[in-house]
Amino acid sequence: MFLLLTPALAVIVALLVVPLLWLAWQSVYHNGFTLENYRRILTEDIYWHSFLQTFRIAFIVTAATALLGYPVAYVAASLPRRWSIIVLAMVVLPFWTSVLVRAYAWLILLQRTGIINSTLKSLGLIDVPLILVNNEFGTVIATVHILLPFMVLPLYATMQKIPAELTMAGASLGGTPSHVFFRVFLPLSLPGIIAGAVLVFVLTLGFYITPELLGGGRTFMVSMLVSRNVELYNEWGAASSISVVLLACVFAIFWAASRLIPVERLMGMR
Numbered sequence: 001m002f003l004l005l006t007p008a009l010a011v012i013v014a015l016l017v018v019p020l021l022w023l024a025w026q027s028v029y030h031n032g033f034t035l036e037n038y039r040r041i042l043t044e045d046i047y048w049h050s051f052l053q054t055f056r057i058a059f060i061v062t063a064a065t066a067l068l069g070y071p072v073a074y075v076a077a078s079l080p081r082r083w084s085i086i087v088l089a090m091v092v093l094p095f096w097t098s099v100l101v102r103a104y105a106w107l108i109l110l111q112r113t114g115i116i117n118s119t120l121k122s123l124g125l126i127d128v129p130l131i132l133v134n135n136e137f138g139t140v141i142a143t144v145h146i147l148l149p150f151m152v153l154p155l156y157a158t159m160q161k162i163p164a165e166l167t168m169a170g171a172s173l174g175g176t177p178s179h180v181f182f183r184v185f186l187p188l189s190l191p192g193i194i195a196g197a198v199l200v201f202v203l204t205l206g207f208y209i210t211p212e213l214l215g216g217g218r219t220f221m222v223s224m225l226v227s228r229n230v231e232l233y234n235e236w237g238a239a240s241s242i243s244v245v246l247l248a249c250v251f252a253i254f255w256a257a258s259r260l261i262p263v264e265r266l267m268g269m270r
Contacts, residue, residue, distance in 0.1 A: 020247075027241035037241035047225070047242070054221040057140060057211075058204040062197050064144045065151040069196065070189075073155035077162075084156075091152050099146055103213045106142040107133060110214070134216025142210040147203055151196035158192025159185075191261045198257045202250050222246050 027037050041047045076087040094102060109115050110132035117129040132138055162185060170180035208223040215221075222242060229239040 023240045024244055026237055027244050030237045037237045041241060041245060050220050050222050050225045054205055058201045060140050061143045061204045062201045065148050065200050066193060066197060069148055069151035069155055073152045073159055076156050077159035091149050099209055102146055103142050103210050107213055110138050133214050136219050138214035139211045139219045142214050143204060143207055147200045150199045154195040155192040158189050162188045194257055194261055198253060202253060
């Protein structure tokens, strides 16, 4: 059995374990062992501001995708299979387009002379263009659009496995549709919500393209902090320490989520 696993283990070690160990080593070694890079993360305001803004945006994006994705997944799970496939196809269709292209599309839509502001002005609803881009709002909107499928698909997979007999039993016992939904269906769909939330939250933490294009320099997430340390200052040690801290946060999130639902369900294996 071990011999059968050897090729896969070799690939994992070469492409994942070795780079991670190299990253950790760079973060603590510069002409000798040092924790200076981690001290800067704990003491300098730019690092605190970047991490706080990143986690705030991740929370907002996760909540927005849950609110938007739950009804879509519910409708897809309730429809006959032919129609549910069509709904899911519409959900995953954006995957066929590059993230960069979608981010630029939102930039065109949200800019001061974009379609949204032009339409609102032509309808007489606004006199001055709204500031919808080059800020945190534009970053959130584009990120929600890009990551929405990662919320819908785990929710759909969970909802599809909920036996219809349970909701029928609740209705036969006198429960109203809303009562049956909140007392029966919603609790049973919680694993899907948690799995989708973890996926969206973790992916948002490492997002780079949307804050770079739509943030306008006012949205400074951790991924951009890593990029600036390498591109502008050639500080590989500082960039590595930030990456290690972010990776530790991701592991902590997965550990906390695994306390709520089994890891195999969290990863969509069951």
